[in-house]
Amino acid sequence: MSGKGAGLWTLSIVIGLLFAAFFIYVAYDIVSKGLSNWxxxxxxxxxxxxxxxxxxxxAGILWVIGTxxxxxxxSGDTIDRSFRIVKNNVKWDAVDVTVTALSAAIYGGSLAATGGIPIIPGFTWLRPGNALAPLFGMLFGVPGALGTAIGNFIADALTGYLSIGSIGGFIGNFMxxxxxxxxxxxxxxxxxxSIIEYYIWGAVIGSVYVALYISWWLDALEPVIGLPRPLIWGWFAPWVIFNDAIVTSTITPILGYLLYPPIKMRGLYWKDRVGQP
Structure with missing residues (x-):
């Protein structure tokens, strides 16, 4: 390995450890101060x-973009790196449909498994299963992302959290x-x-995006949903960022490292099936 290569590896590992350490510290901060002292x-x-x-x-701007x-x-379109609208080349054949269904079942089941540990009753709970969400997108592309969205909806239904707020969670988890x-x-x-990109897009931006997306939806429908706006932005949004980031910065990279080779070897990796639009 060249000196430059070793330096890049060192940088990527340091970045990963710093992100993980920060969110572990946030966990300590929340536990030490208590959930009620948000x-x-x-x-x-x-x-x-x-x-x-x-x-x-x-969040409203992000909500429009995400939607x-x-x-x-x-619907089969995407925006390429030249900002042109092109086809995303997803086949939606038997494999894609199966990937979506399995992603939904696994993600929904993993979230529902901890549904009995509420943080804000009726709105969110402790969700270590969120570690799977970035992986399903990274490995399976749009079918995996759609499966993640459906899985979150399933988890809401199984745990008694299903409401109009779940619509925000549906697209938020897709993102x-x-x-x-x-x-x-x-x-x-x-x-x-790969490691640096993941911590930027998967662990940090993804966690912030879903928190703001769902929070905007809850705020916009506050008269219907009933969660007070100070709690939405002071408690719910920060908790969602933390709950996602703590597992995606620690567990997801390990799972991704282990799962990427067998997924690619079996021809299920999305780039091998559709090419990169």
Whole structure:
């Protein structure tokens, strides 16, 4: 290995460890201060400091973008790197349909397994199963991302959390899987670039995106859904970021490293099936 290659590996490992260490510290901060003292969480401070109006506007922009992307992708279109609308080349043959169904079943089951540990009753719970969401997008592409969305809906139904708020969770969870699928160039977890890209798109941006997407939906429908806006932005959004990021920054890279070779060997990796649009 050249000196440059060793340096890149060192950088990627340091970045991964820093992200993981930060979210482990956030976990310690939440546990030490208690779930009821969410105003004091370090991860809540940016939301409280900048205020509801700021986050509602930012999240609204992300909500529009995410919703448009979802409907484009499931209808067969995508935006390429030249910002042109092209076909995403998903075949939706028996393999793609099976991948979607299995992703939904596995993801939904993994989330439902901890449904008895509520954080905000009726709205969210402890969800280590979120570690699977980026993987399904990275490995299986749009079918895996759609399976993730359906799986979250299944989990809501199985755990008694199903409501109009689940619509936001449906597309929000699609985006957790979609972002690393779309914006990472190397999904193997076997190169410095792959690791760095994953922590940016899969662990951090994906976690923030889903939190803001769902929070905007809950805020917009607050008169119907009933969760007070201060709790949406001060408690729910920070918790969702933490709950996603803590598992996607620690568990997902290990699972990805182990699962990528057998998935690719069996011809199920999305690039081998459709090419990169």
């Amino acid at each position: 105003q004091e969480w370090i991860i809540s401070r940016p939301f409280i400091a900048l205020g509801r109006d700021f986050w509602f506007v930012v 448009v992307i979802f409907f484009m992708e499931v 957790i899987a979609y972002l690393p699928y779309k914006f990472m160039k190397d999904h193997s977890f076997r190169s410095p670039r």
